[in-house]
Amino acid sequence: MDIQVMTYIIVGITFAIYIGIAIWSRAGSTKEFYVAGGGVSPLANGLATAADWMSAASFISMAGLISTQGYDGSVYLMGWTGGYVLLALLLAPYLRKFGKFTVPDFIGDRYYSNVARTVAIICALFVSFTYVAGQMRGVGVVFSRFLEVDVNTGVIIGMIIVLIYAVLGGMKGITYTQVAQYVVLIFAFMVPAFFISMMLTGNIIPQIGMGGKVADGTFLLDKLNQLNTELGFAAYTDGSKDKIDVFFITAALMLGTAGLPHVIVRFFTVPKVRDARKSAGYALAFIAILYTTAPAISVFARTNLIQTVEGKAYSDLPSWVGNWEKTHLLAWTDKNNDGLVQYRPGSAVDGKAPLFAGTVGAQGNQIVTNPDMTNENELFVDRDIIVLANPEIANLPVWVIALVAAGGLAAALSTAAGLLLVISTSISHDLLKKQLRPNISDRGELLAARLSAFVAVTVAGYFGIHPPDYVAAVVALAFGLAAASFFPAIILGIFYKKMNKEGAVAGMVSGLLITIFYILKFKFDLFGGGGKEDWWFGISPEGFGTVGMLVNFFVSIVVMKFTPETPEEVQELVEEIRIPSGAGDAVAH
C-alpha cells in the first residue's frame, strides 16, 4: 500500500480515539477543567505526564539534533530528564500538599501578594507561548510531509485539531487523551528503533545495539566516528562545545523542566502527596524509555544517512529524498558540478532554508538559488526530519513509516494541549477570577477558559508559521525562561520560610528580564546584537537561563534582607506544606 494512504488510515484511527476520549471525558466543572477533579491515579498521571512532557521536540527534533551534534547533544538528554529529579524531590510533593490549581496560585498565596501573582502569570504566559510555538512547528513538519502540503498549511491543520480537544475536554479530557497518546508515541518511536538496531547491529535492543558491532566487526560508534572525521566533522563521541557552555545549557534545561507550569500542574491532579511522589517516578520511567532510545536512533540514522548519500549520484538516491525535497526541508546543490552528493560540515545554503528556482536539474533535483559557496557541503537536511525520515532511510515497511507520523503528531498535540490549558487557566482563573472579576460564575469562568484557549491557539499558530529557530532550540529557550523565573521563587517558597514577597517579586522580575535581554541580544540581534565571541563567559543564549536563575536567587535574598519580614500566618502555611498528612482535595476557593 502507498505510504500516504497508510498514513491517512493510521493517523485517522489514532485521532478518532483521541477525540472519542475527549468527548467521553469532557469537563463539566472548572475543577474538572483545571485539575481533572483531582482524582487521577498515579500510574495514569505518570503516563499522561510523560506524554505531556515529551513534545515534538523530544519525538521529532531531539534525535535529529543529537545526530548532528554527537556528544554535544547530551545536554538535551541529561537536561530534560535530570530536571525530573528536581521536580520529584523538591517541588511536586509540596505543591500537591498546597493543593491549589496553578503555579501563580502558589506564588500569589505564598508571597501574599497579587503583584507576585501577576508576575507569575506573565512568566507562565511567556514560557508557555514560547514552548507551544515549537510544538505547532513540529505538527506542521509532520503534516507537510504526509499530506504533501506546505509546512504552513500543516501548522494550520494542527491548530484546528488541538483546539477541538483542548477546548472541549479541559484537563480531564487531556489527561485521558494523553494516556492514549503516550501509548501511540512510544510504540511509534520504539518499533523503527528495534528494526534498525536489528538490521545494523544484530541486537534488537537499541540501547545495547548502540554500543554493539556492525557487520564488518568494528564497533558502531567507532565506525561512525571514522565516517564523521573522514568528512571533516568532529568525532561523534567527542563533541565540540565548550565545557562551560555544556554545563550551563544542561543546568538551564534541568531547572527549566522543574519550573515548567504545564508539568507542575500535573501533580495537582492526583489525590495524595505520596501519589504525587510516585507519579513523578512513573513519569520519568516512561520518559526514560524514549530518552535512552533517542541517542541510539541518532547514531543509527547518522550512519545510515552518510552511507546512503555520500558520494552517490542524486538520481541514484532512494525515493525518500525526493519526497522530503517537496517540503523544502531537504535539498541538494551541486557546488562542484561533479553530479555526486558531498555531505560536509557547514551550511549548504545561505540562510535558514533552501530557495528553489522552480526548475529541475539534469538529475531531477530542484535547482537551489541560494547555495552558500563558502564551504563544500552540498546537502541541506533539516534536522527536524531525521526521525521522520529514519524508517524510510532504513527501508522499513510502509506501516512503520505511517506509525511514526502518528507518533510525532501524538507527541506534539499532547504537549500543545497541556500548554494551551496552562495559558487559558492563567487567564481565566489567575487573572479573571482571582483578580479582575472575583464574582464570576463557574460557567462564566469555564467559558472564559475556552475563549482564551482559542486565542492562544491562534497566537501559537502564528509563531509556528514564523518560527525564530528550530523546534528544539525554541523549546530550549522556553526552558531558560522557566529556569530564570519560577524555579527560584518556588524553591525559596518551600525551603526558605523567611523569603518575603518583595524578594520573590524582585527576583522573578530581574531573572526574567536579564534572560530575555540576553536572548533578544544574541538570538534576535537587538541591543547591538553580537556573535559567539561576545557571549558572556562563553555561555550561549540556550544556557543563559542558568545565569538568570542565579541572578534571581541573589536578588531575592538581598532584597529580602532589606524589607519587612514574612507574616506569621504565611510562615505557618510553609510549615503546613512541608508535612504530607492531610493534603485534602485540590480545593476550589
Add this chain to the structure above:
Amino acid sequence: MKDHTKAHKYWRANLKLLAILLSIWFLVSYGAGIIFVDFLNQFKLGGFPLGFWFAQQGSIVTFVIIIFVYVRKMNQLDAKFGYTEK
C-alpha cells in the same frame, strides 16, 4: 504558635535524604557526563566510551532509580513520624 518539634525533626531527616540523593544526581550527570567526560572516555563499556555512555545513557537510568529510592524512603519516613496519609 503551634508546636513544630516533631515536624522539624521530620523536615531535617527529609533534607538529609535530599542532600544525599541530589549529590548522586550531580555526580552522574555534571560529574561523569560533563566535567570528567574526557577522563572517563579512555575507558570502554562495550562499544561505548564510558563518559559518553554516562552522558547519553547512564545518567538517565540513575535518575529513574533516584526517584524510586526517594519515594520508598519518604514513605518510610512518613510512617516513622506518623504522617502517612489515609
